[in-house]
Amino acid sequence: MTKLLRLAGLAVVLVVSLLFAVFVGDQGPWYFAWVIGTVMIILISGAGAIMLDAQSGVSADGEI
Amino acid sequence: MEFINPDVVDLSRFQFALTALYHFMFVPLTLGLTFMLAAMETVYVVTGRQIYRDMAQFWGKLFGINFAIGVATGITMEFEFGTNWSMYSHFFGDMFGTPLAIEGLMAFFMESTFVGLMFFGWDRLSKQAHLAITYLVALGSNLSALWILIANAGMNMPEGAHFDPETMRMQFESFVDLVFNPDAQAKFVHTSVAGYVSAAMFVMGISAFYLLRGQHRQFAARSFRMAALFGIISTVAVITLGDVLGRLDYEKQPTKIAAIEGLWHTSNPPFEPWIVAALPDDARQENHYEIGVPLVLTPLITHTFNQPITGMHELEDEAGPRIRSGIDAVAALRRYGVTHSSMDLAQFTAHEQDMGYGLLATRHAPGQDVTAIPADQIDDVVRATQPDILPNVFVTFWSFRLMVFLSLWFFALFAISAYLSLKRRLERSRLLLKLCMWSIPLPILATEFGWITAEAGRQPWTVFGWLPTFLSASSHGVSYMVFSLIGFVLLYSVFIAAELYLMFKFARLGPEHDSMEPHAPAAPGASAFDMRPMAS
Numbered sequence: 001m002t003k004l005l006r007l008a009g010l011a012v013v014l015v016v017s018l019l020f021a022v023f024v025g026d027q028g029p030w031y032f033a034w035v036i037g038t039v040m041i042i043l044i045s046g047a048g049a050i051m052l053d054a055q056s057g058v059s060a061d062g063e064i
Numbered sequence: 065m066e067f068i069n070p071d072v073v074d075l076s077r078f079q080f081a082l083t084a085l086y087h088f089m090f091v092p093l094t095l096g097l098t099f100m101l102a103a104m105e106t107v108y109v110v111t112g113r114q115i116y117r118d119m120a121q122f123w124g125k126l127f128g129i130n131f132a133i134g135v136a137t138g139i140t141m142e143f144e145f146g147t148n149w150s151m152y153s154h155f156f157g158d159m160f161g162t163p164l165a166i167e168g169l170m171a172f173f174m175e176s177t178f179v180g181l182m183f184f185g186w187d188r189l190s191k192q193a194h195l196a197i198t199y200l201v202a203l204g205s206n207l208s209a210l211w212i213l214i215a216n217a218g219m220n221m222p223e224g225a226h227f228d229p230e231t232m233r234m235q236f237e238s239f240v241d242l243v244f245n246p247d248a249q250a251k252f253v254h255t256s257v258a259g260y261v262s263a264a265m266f267v268m269g270i271s272a273f274y275l276l277r278g279q280h281r282q283f284a285a286r287s288f289r290m291a292a293l294f295g296i297i298s299t300v301a302v303i304t305l306g307d308v309l310g311r312l313d314y315e316k317q318p319t320k321i322a323a324i325e326g327l328w329h330t331s332n333p334p335f336e337p338w339i340v341a342a343l344p345d346d347a348r349q350e351n352h353y354e355i356g357v358p359l360v361l362t363p364l365i366t367h368t369f370n371q372p373i374t375g376m377h378e379l380e381d382e383a384g385p386r387i388r389s390g391i392d393a394v395a396a397l398r399r400y401g402v403t404h405s406s407m408d409l410a411q412f413t414a415h416e417q418d419m420g421y422g423l424l425a426t427r428h429a430p431g432q433d434v435t436a437i438p439a440d441q442i443d444d445v446v447r448a449t450q451p452d453i454l455p456n457v458f459v460t461f462w463s464f465r466l467m468v469f470l471s472l473w474f475f476a477l478f479a480i481s482a483y484l485s486l487k488r489r490l491e492r493s494r495l496l497l498k499l500c501m502w503s504i505p506l507p508i509l510a511t512e513f514g515w516i517t518a519e520a521g522r523q524p525w526t527v528f529g530w531l532p533t534f535l536s537a538s539s540h541g542v543s544y545m546v547f548s549l550i551g552f553v554l555l556y557s558v559f560i561a562a563e564l565y566l567m568f569k570f571a572r573l574g575p576e577h578d579s580m581e582p583h584a585p586a587a588p589g590a591s592a593f594d595m596r597p598m599a600s
């Protein structure tokens with residue numbers, strides 16, 4: 001049941017996102033670009049940090 | 065009766081510019097840091113590593129200081145519209161008031177509520193719920209800015225409004241047009257992302273400070289890398305989005321773009337140079353000591369190789385007939401106010417689009433009344449008004465250039481920093497770390513230059529093409545204006561001093577919790593101004 005509800009929730013998010021993309025992509029292309037761009041910036045900077053964690057030899061006294 | 069006192073207008077302008085520029089020293093950090101906090105916390109939730117929580121909490125504390133002081137500096141401006149710009153508020157209040165009211169609600173209800181939850185909810189909310197709150201704080205602060213920029217875009221490129229001769233002011237027509245005004249969109253993204261650049265430089269600079277001192281190294285390395293990557297993408301975005309704004313100015317605010325480019329005569333495509341440096345002389349209407357790069361201006365502004373950009377002299381010529389027609393509009397409107405006859409209304413409607421230009425002539429009309437200009441003096445009044453359509457070219461030209469030159473510096477600094485961080489060669493590059501530290505205030509400076517470009521370039525209008533600035537002010541006495549100006553300078557200087565004191569203090573103390581360096585040495589007496597121990 002919980003799984004089903006979660007799935008339904010995600011489906012709603014998907015539909016809302018699509019509607020948002022269609023409407024704002026048409027009426028407000030730069031607002032849309034801002035949403036996508038901000039998400040991208042966050043993901044890339046986060047990935048950079050995770051990469052640092054994964055980079056071999058990073059210990060408390062390794063070179064930074 | 066002479067109702068325009070130029071001293072009061074200038075003092076009102078100066079006061080607004082000062083309060084706005086003071087306020088905007090705080091805003092960019094709020095806009096950008098919230099999303100940086102969200103990025104750090106996202107990594108915490110995804111990886112479960114404590115250090116990212118430490119990061120979100122520490123940078124969150126610095127964000128909190130900035131937020132608390134920044135909010136206070138913004139409130140005065142909302143009142144200034146009523147106190148110092150009452151004619152403007154009457155004329156444009158419908159259009160301006162709506163987004164401003166939404167901003168107030170958003171800032172107070174959404175942003176402030178969630179900021180509280182973000183600070184006090186760490187131990188009371190689940191990880192995911194807290195992350196959602198942090199995102200809502202980021203969204204809330206940027207959406208607050210959105211409404212201000214929608215209001216500002218309405219002043220630069222009025223959309224979704226029409227002038228109503230019955231009420232003598234701009235009436236609201238379409239909320240959708242107001243919100244989706246292309247200028248509002250471009251301004252919002254440019255300004256928001258300028259905030260990202262500022263926040264990235266702030267985090268990168270302070271992290272560089274720790275690396276130089278060998279403190280909180282793991283904490284600083286992660287903060288530095290996230291900031292460098294955040295910063296490089298944001299800088300590329302701010303440059304691209306700046307190009308969009310320039311193009312919009314070309315389409316809708318020809319006097320602003322001509323002043324930005326110091327273009328006194330219509331360009332000669334495709335050869336027209338982009339002037340890198342010059343001394344624009346407003347009085348003689350020419351540039352001295354021009355240094356330019358040929359072939360760049362036309363594609364840069366028009367995105368073509370053959371479209372000309374109208375120069376300021378030609379814009380003055382084009383304004384002549386509009387001023388004349390505007391004088392007719394104002395005269396018809398005045399008559400209509402008395403007669404309410406359809407003939408006067410029809411005459412006004414025929415010239416309505418030029419009304420602002422007629423109002424601009426007020427200053428040169430006998431007794432500041434354009435309806436009282438004798439027929440044989442109209443040409444003189446029109447000629448005297450023509451140069452008034454231009455903004456201050458020196459200020460607009462140089463504020464724009466300083467913003468652009470700084471953005472090139474940010475690009476280089478973030479690119480090299482990101483590269484060296486990815487290669488893990490940061491600690492060897494002490495000069496770079498010092499440059500990062502000293503560059504902390506520069507994006508905020510670029511932001512201020514951006515606002516000067518936008519607002520000085522909008523002159524002589526408060527509502528572009530409709531309402532001249534000199535007709536927008538309230539009728540205060542000069543002494544009242546001087547007194548309130550001094551009050552604001554003192555008050556805001558205290559705010560800035562408090563911000564700097566607290567920022568230096570907490571940045572110097574470093575993170576309270578540093579899970580990877582639990583016994584990190586405190587920095588006794590260390591000061592960001594004190595460079596001695598850092599010298600390699």
Ligand code: HEM
Pocket residue numbers: 220250251252254255258259261262302303305306307309310313320467468470471474507508510511512513514515516517518519521
């Ligand atoms: C090559 C880089 C850039 C270009 C071409 C550019 C272009 C512009 C233009 C044309 C305006 C005037 C907009 C108007 O007519 O109202 C503007 C305003 C502004 N710029 Fe930039 N800009 C650049 C870089 C930056 C940077 C690095 C920052 C700050 C970090 C910044 C912050 C601002 C701000 C805050 C404004 C005022 C708000 C607005 O009108 O959007 N800009 N910029």
